[in-house]
Amino acid sequence: MNVNVDNAPIKLSDRPVINPLYLFRWEEQEKAFLLLYPEGIIKLNDSAGQILNLCGGEKTLEEILIELKQIFSTEDIDSEDIDEDIYKFMEVAIAKGWVRIKA
Amino acid sequence: MVLELTYRCPLKCPWCNNPLNYGDFSKEELTTDEWKHVLREARRIGSLQLGFSGGEPLLRPDLEELMAEADGLGFYTNLITSGVGLTRKRLEALKKAGLKQIQISLQHSDPVINNAMVGVDSFEEKMEAIRHIKELGFPVVMNVPMSRFNIDTAGDMIDLCEKSGIEFLELVNLQYYNWALLNRAELLPSREQLEEAEEKVIKARERLGNAMTIYFVVPDYFDGRPKACMNGWGAIHMTIAPDGAVLPCQEARVIEGMEFPKVTEHDLGWIWHESPTFMKFRGNEWMKEPCQSCDEKEKDFGGCRCQSFVLTGDAANTDPACSKSEHFKIIESSVENARNRIGPGLPLVMRSRGSIGSDLKALRP
Numbered sequence: 001m002n003v004n005v006d007n008a009p010i011k012l013s014d015r016p017v018i019n020p021l022y023l024f025r026w027e028e029q030e031k032a033f034l035l036l037y038p039e040g041i042i043k044l045n046d047s048a049g050q051i052l053n054l055c056g057g058e059k060t061l062e063e064i065l066i067e068l069k070q071i072f073s074t075e076d077i078d079s080e081d082i083d084e085d086i087y088k089f090m091e092v093a094i095a096k097g098w099v100r101i102k103a
Numbered sequence: 104m105v106l107e108l109t110y111r112c113p114l115k116c117p118w119c120n121n122p123l124n125y126g127d128f129s130k131e132e133l134t135t136d137e138w139k140h141v142l143r144e145a146r147r148i149g150s151l152q153l154g155f156s157g158g159e160p161l162l163r164p165d166l167e168e169l170m171a172e173a174d175g176l177g178f179y180t181n182l183i184t185s186g187v188g189l190t191r192k193r194l195e196a197l198k199k200a201g202l203k204q205i206q207i208s209l210q211h212s213d214p215v216i217n218n219a220m221v222g223v224d225s226f227e228e229k230m231e232a233i234r235h236i237k238e239l240g241f242p243v244v245m246n247v248p249m250s251r252f253n254i255d256t257a258g259d260m261i262d263l264c265e266k267s268g269i270e271f272l273e274l275v276n277l278q279y280y281n282w283a284l285l286n287r288a289e290l291l292p293s294r295e296q297l298e299e300a301e302e303k304v305i306k307a308r309e310r311l312g313n314a315m316t317i318y319f320v321v322p323d324y325f326d327g328r329p330k331a332c333m334n335g336w337g338a339i340h341m342t343i344a345p346d347g348a349v350l351p352c353q354e355a356r357v358i359e360g361m362e363f364p365k366v367t368e369h370d371l372g373w374i375w376h377e378s379p380t381f382m383k384f385r386g387n388e389w390m391k392e393p394c395q396s397c398d399e400k401e402k403d404f405g406g407c408r409c410q411s412f413v414l415t416g417d418a419a420n421t422d423p424a425c426s427k428s429e430h431f432k433i434i435e436s437s438v439e440n441a442r443n444r445i446g447p448g449l450p451l452v453m454r455s456r457g458s459i460g461s462d463l464k465a466l467r468p
Contacts, residue, residue, distance in 0.1 A: 021242045021270060023179050023203055029149050036179035038204045038244050038271055041151055097313060 009094045010061055015102040016090065017057030022098060024052055035098060042098075047072065051089055057102045061090065104145050105154040105183070105342045105353065106138065108166065112159040113187045115222030115453040116210075118248055118283035118290055121158060122356050126456035131346035135165040137367060139172050141343060144371035146176045153178040154206075156353075158345070161188040167196045174201025181206060183246075186232035187225050194235050205236050206244040206273075211252075212259035220252055222453045237268050244271040249300070250283075250290035251441070257300040261307045264315060272315060274304065276322035280354040280409055285459070286451050291441040294325060324434050327426035328399075329406025336384035336408055341375065349374045351381060354409040358418050384408050384418070391419055393427045 010016065018024045023036040026049075033049030035042040044052065050071055054064045065083055072082050093099040109132055110125035122128075133141070145153075153173050160166055161184055173180050182197065186207045207229065211217040214226035236243055245264050247253065257274055264272045276297070277283045277290055304319045311317075323330045333340045333352045342353040348363040349371070350356060355363065361383070364374045375381060383389065387400050394405040405411075406422020414423045415430045423430035452458065 020240070021204075025177070027151070027177070034151070036151065036203075038181065038206070038242060041179075 010087075010090050010101060012060065012062040012065075014061050015057055015059065016055040016061060016064070016094075016099045017102045018052060018055050019097055019100050047085075048089060051086060052093070052098070055093075055099055104150045104152065104340070105156050106141070106160075106169075107156050107158060107342060107344050107353065108132070108138070108160045108163045108169075109158040109345050111162045112157060112185065112454070113162075113223060114159070114185050114225065115455055116220070116248075116282070117222075117286045117451040117453050118250060118277050119454040120278070120281050120283065120353055121454070123281055123285065123459040125158075128344070128346045129456070132163075133345065133347050133367070135168060137347065138165075138169050141347075141366050141371065142169070142173050142176055142178070144366070146178065148372045148375055151177075151179060152181070154181045154183050156183040159185055159187065161193065167193070167200045170197055170200035170202050174203075179203055184208075185221075185225065186229035187223070189228075189232040189235070191235045194232075194239055194241075198239055198241070202241070204242045204244070206246050207233060207236070208246045208248065209260070209263075210247065211256045212263050213256070216253065216256075233267050233269070242271070243267075243269045244273060245269045246273045246275060249274055249276045249292070251292040251296065252290070254292045254296045254300050258303040258307070261303070261311075261315075261317065265311065270315060271318070273318045273320065274300065275318070275320045278322070278354075279324070280357055280413065282452070282454050284413060287437060288440065289451055291322075291324065291437060293442045294438065295442070297321065297325060323406070323410075323422075323424040324438050327424075327431070329403045329410075329422035329425040331403045332407035332410075332422075335386075335404040337375070337381040338385070338404075341381075349378075349380075351384075352407075352409065354407075357409050358412045361418075389419055391421070393425075394421050397427065 021037055025034060027034045030043060033044045033053060035044065051064070051068060054067060065086060068086055069082055090099065110121050110128055155166065155169070160182065170180060180202050181204045182202055183206045209217065209229055210220040217226040218224050233243070247256070247260055260274070261272060279287050283290060301319055304317050308317055336351045340352065342350045343366060344350060344356070347365040347367045349366060350363055355361070361380060363380055364378050366374070369378065387404070390400060390405055394400050406425055408418040410424065411420045411422050412418040414433050420430065421428040423433050425431065
């Protein structure tokens with residue numbers, strides 16, 4: 001995987017979990033996953049929703065990556081690129097406070 | 104969507120945004136089944152965020168039952184409370200019923216000042232409620248309605264929230280409608296007080312980082328620009344009053360001559376999408392000058408219809424908080440008076456039933 005894990009906010013062995021401040025769920029009327037929180041709503045695009053759907057605190061990032069590759073992988077996308085995209089999204093999700101690392 | 108379950112409240116806050124004649128509605132509160140019907144209808148038309156408010160919503164013994172219904176329907180539920188009556192037992196029941204988040208109000212870090220401001224000994228009960236709320240793991244928004252009487256508490260309030268583990272602090276300057284407008288001459292802070300408070304907030308944000316989110320909402324009286332009230336009339340929000348009247352914002356009842364359709368008489372989808380009341384100020388066709396030709400009309404939607412009505416007599420006028428409004432001097436002079444105020448002030452009119460009659464015309468500032 002092409003990421004520098006030494007100073008990264010999340011390591012492969014970490015178990016990401018959705019911040020309990022947020023309610024994450026599927027909304028049938030919007031056909032999308034949502035993050036609901038005290039002052040607003042975030043409607044997630046398909047891939048962001050799929051990623052957060054696996055952040056339940058049981059799976060490690062490594063396990064999540066393997067699972068997501070099975071979901072997203074198509075013949076014309078390099079799996080290294082998928083890794084990097086997911087990793088970048090996790091960085092954003094942690095910086096925004098949507099996701100925490102389970103202690 | 105916000106449900107005002109009742110206008111009843113144990114506190115007597117002289118800035119309350121409930122109608123001055125709230126006592127007139129006391130016999131018309133919706134029943135449990137009627138509220139449940141509202142919840143189902145609202146989900147059907149796509150509502151997601153739900154606040155239970157009032158008055159004090161805890162005065163409704165069916166709050167837990169309504170909470171469970173709302174949670175079952177998939178709402179993100181929020182309880183907007185004074186904290187008075189929020190016992191451990193009720194908190195546990197509300198948690199079980201699916202309550203997600205609590206917004207609790209406090210007026211001052213000093214118990215004596217806090218209690219004087221709301222007219223009731225409530226500080227200790229509120230603090231105990233906050234302890235229980237945090238023990239049960241709810242996210243908390245602390246709401247501090249700011250006026251001249253408590254703007255000095257901004258720094259202490261930040262410390263209090265930090266010690267209590269509160270995630271969100273809203274230092275919200277009062278909006279001047281209903282009781283707050285009645286008492287505006289006493290409540291409006293000076294520009295200097297506001298600047299001092301904002302400086303404390305900026306420093307605290309630097310110190311606290313992600314640990315706490317502090318909102319500091321400046322009143323629209325001070326910068327010559329109107330607020331983008333409710334993101335536009337009938338755009339994203341509705342409030343349902345205790346008697347089932349559906350309002351585009353919680354203050355809308357101040358607009359005289361406007362009929363607010365009731366959920367007991369009409370389909371909520373029709374009220375939201377088609378009723379004359381919700382269509383009245385939707386979009387920008389209704390705007391007069393200077394709004395109509397203003398390049399900021401998509402940004403602030405002409406400000407607040409209620410404020411235009413109570414201060415200029417016509418809800419379709421440009422919000423007088425806008426420096427382009429011909430009525431801007433009304434706002435300017437009240438800010439000027441706040442700065443110049445010396446000596447003892449006027450007595451505050453505390454919120455109480457029947458203290459203000461239904462005919463308010465003589466009281467309009």
